[in-house]
Amino acid sequence: xxxxxxxxxxxxxxxxxxxxxxxxxxxxxxxxxxxxxxxxxxxxxxxxxxxxxxxxxxxxxxxxxxxxxxxxxxxxxxxxxxxxxxxxxxxxxxxx
Amino acid sequence: xxxxxxxxxxxxxxxxxxxxxxxxxxxxxxxxxxxxxxxxxxxxxxxxxxxxxxxxxxxxxxxxxxxxxxxxxxxxxxxxxxxxxxxxxxxxxxxxxxxxxxxxxxxxxxxxxxxxxxxxxx
Numbered sequence: 001x002x003x004x005x006x007x008x009x010x011x012x013x014x015x016x017x018x019x020x021x022x023x024x025x026x027x028x029x030x031x032x033x034x035x036x037x038x039x040x041x042x043x044x045x046x047x048x049x050x051x052x053x054x055x056x057x058x059x060x061x062x063x064x065x066x067x068x069x070x071x072x073x074x075x076x077x078x079x080x081x082x083x084x085x086x087x088x089x090x091x092x093x094x095x096x
Numbered sequence: 097x098x099x100x101x102x103x104x105x106x107x108x109x110x111x112x113x114x115x116x117x118x119x120x121x122x123x124x125x126x127x128x129x130x131x132x133x134x135x136x137x138x139x140x141x142x143x144x145x146x147x148x149x150x151x152x153x154x155x156x157x158x159x160x161x162x163x164x165x166x167x168x169x170x171x172x173x174x175x176x177x178x179x180x181x182x183x184x185x186x187x188x189x190x191x192x193x194x195x196x197x198x199x200x201x202x203x204x205x206x207x208x209x210x211x212x213x214x215x216x217x218x
Contacts (some may be wrong), residue, residue, distance in 0.1 A: 002103075002104045002107050002108070002148075003107070005107070005108070005111065006107050006108075006110065006111045006145060006148075009111030009112070009114055009115050010111065010114055012115055012118070013114045013115050013117065013118035013137065013141075014118075016115075016118035016119060016121065016122045017118050017121055017122075019122055020121045020122050020130070026127055026184070026189060028127055028180055028183065028184040028187075028189060029127055029130060031180050031183075032121070032127075032130060032131060032134045032177070032180055033121065033134075035134065035176050035177075035180070036117070036118070036121060036134045036137055036138070039137060039138055039141075039142065039169065039173070040114070040118075040137070042142075042165070042169065043114065043141070043142065043145055046145075046146070046149060046162070046165070047145070047149070050149055050152060050153075055153075055157070055158045055161070058158060058161040058162060058165065059161065061165055062161065062164060062165045062168065065165055065168055065169055065172070066168070069172040069175075069176055072176045072179070072180070073176065073179055076179050076180060076183045079183070080183050080186070080187070
């Protein structure tokens with residue numbers, strides 16, 4: 001029963017973070033919203049695993065945590081690298 | 097029975113912190129304050145919820161898996177937050193009240209060797 005309460009709480013938190021994801025003015029607001037949504041998904045998978053008495057969900061949760069972290073760093077690296085490319089003066093831009 | 101009550105208390109407080117973090121992410125004025133709010137769910141919410149689940153599972157393989165996930169999230173949460181903060185600062189996003197920002201300016205973005213990836217291609 002308590003897992004159901006926690007799952008509802010995580011759903012509410014996911015909805016709020018989605019609002020920030022859509023409304024986030026800067027790019028980095030969206031990046032932390034995506035990162036937070038991923039962490040909420042990890043929690044949700046873990047809680048669902050407990051709710052339905054299926055311990056193998058926790059492997060999925062661990063995998064999701066790994067991928068979420070790598071995804072966040074990849075997004076940052078992509079935008080930072082391209083941001084560098086855009087701002088560079090033209091004669092130096094050939095390195096794209 | 098006592099374990100049940102304690103784990104329920106952990107689960108309740110964990111879900112409370114998850115919601116508080118999400119509300120903070122929504123309502124804080126600028127990016128830097130929201131960064132703090134997000135890391136509340138990453139640290140307090142995750143640890144309390146996982147502690148509650150560990151108690152429910154008792155000393156089994158499930159608890160080991162939970163601890164592994166908890167340690168991993170405990171390490172990567174702040175790392176990801178630091179990476180986002182660093183990327184935002186370098187790209188020129190300043191906190192609102194720091195308009196007259198007299199601190200040490202990070203190296204300008206256009207300097208080529210600022211990013212190891214770009215210097216590799218040389």
